Amino acid sequence: AQSVTQPDIHITVSEGASLELRCNYSYGATPYLFWYVQSPGQGLQLLLKYFSGDTLVQGIKGFEAEFKRSQSSFNLRKPSVHWSDAAEYFCAVSNFGNEKLTFGTGTRLTIIP
Amino acid sequence: GAVVSQHPSWVICKSGTSVKIECRSLDFQATTMFWYRQFPKQSLMLMATSNEGSKATYEQGVEKDKFLINHASLTLSTLTVTSAHPEDSSFYICSARRTSPGELFFGEGSRLTVL
Numbered sequence: 215a216q217s218v219t220q221p222d223i224h225i226t227v228s229e230g231a232s233l234e235l236r237c238n239y240s241y242g243a244t245p246y247l248f249w250y251v252q253s254p255g256q257g258l259q260l261l262l263k264y265f266s267g268d269t270l271v272q273g274i275k276g277f278e279a280e281f282k283r284s285q286s287s288f289n290l291r292k293p294s295v296h297w298s299d300a301a302e303y304f305c306a307v308s309n310f311g312n313e314k315l316t317f318g319t320g321t322r323l324t325i326i327p
Numbered sequence: 328g329a330v331v332s333q334h335p336s337w338v339i340c341k342s343g344t345s346v347k348i349e350c351r352s353l354d355f356q357a358t359t360m361f362w363y364r365q366f367p368k369q370s371l372m373l374m375a376t377s378n379e380g381s382k383a384t385y386e387q388g389v390e391k392d393k394f395l396i397n398h399a400s401l402t403l404s405t406l407t408v409t410s411a412h413p414e415d416s417s418f419y420i421c422s423a424r425r426t427s428p429g430e431l432f433f434g435e436g437s438r439l440t441v442l
Contacts (some may be wrong), residue, residue, distance in 0.1 A: 250433075257333075257420055257435040285389075304370065314361065315423070317370040317430070 216241040220318035237305030333434035350421030356412035357423035
């Protein structure tokens with residue numbers, strides 16, 4: 215069965231600093247990988263996704279993620295965070311593209327001035 | 328972008344009553360919708376896949392008689408929590424799959440509190 219691990223439960227970053235959120239997956243075939251952001255009490259918004267092709271994926275709000283097959287990772291990065299980036303971030307994997315997703319446990323991002 | 332709307336956003340009910348949550352795709356047709364449940368500070372767990380015009384497919388461990396799903400049209404799926412108990416209190420989120428171009432869109436979620 216596929217699974218997703220987000221090792222960091224909570225990360226605190228200073229505004230303007232760089233950010234990297236870790237995501238490791240377990241899946242036998244080529245996975246479809248996603249990053250979503252959830253603000254408190256809200257639904258999920260897609261930041262970016264990887265299906266195939268270029269392993270460095272650009273998303274919305276200045277985020278990017280790199281698929282590394284050898285490390286089974288899909289880490290999310292942003293060069294300079296803004297206070298509005300404070301939220302919960304979920305990595306997800308699917309074996310059917312835009313179908314059933316398996317989510318990681320999430321990483322809560324706090325931004326300090 | 329495409330919009331998926333859930334109603335109600337939050338609901339409080341008494342133990343033993345039933346609660347219906349609606350999930351609508353506002354500007355596209357969705358033959359498939361998904362229902363997730365999220366406990367506080369935890370991830371989303373897939374409950375079931377809702378298919379228009381057919382029975383929902385439930386994930387292992389999800390009681391189909393307790394969580395009734397109806398996908399009567401291409402833009403609406405409903406989740407009914409029957410005989411709700413306090414342990415059913417949770418954040419329920421739906422997603423709808425747009426076929427062309429293919430993408431999954433999530434609703435804003437519905438918070439259920441059972442007293």
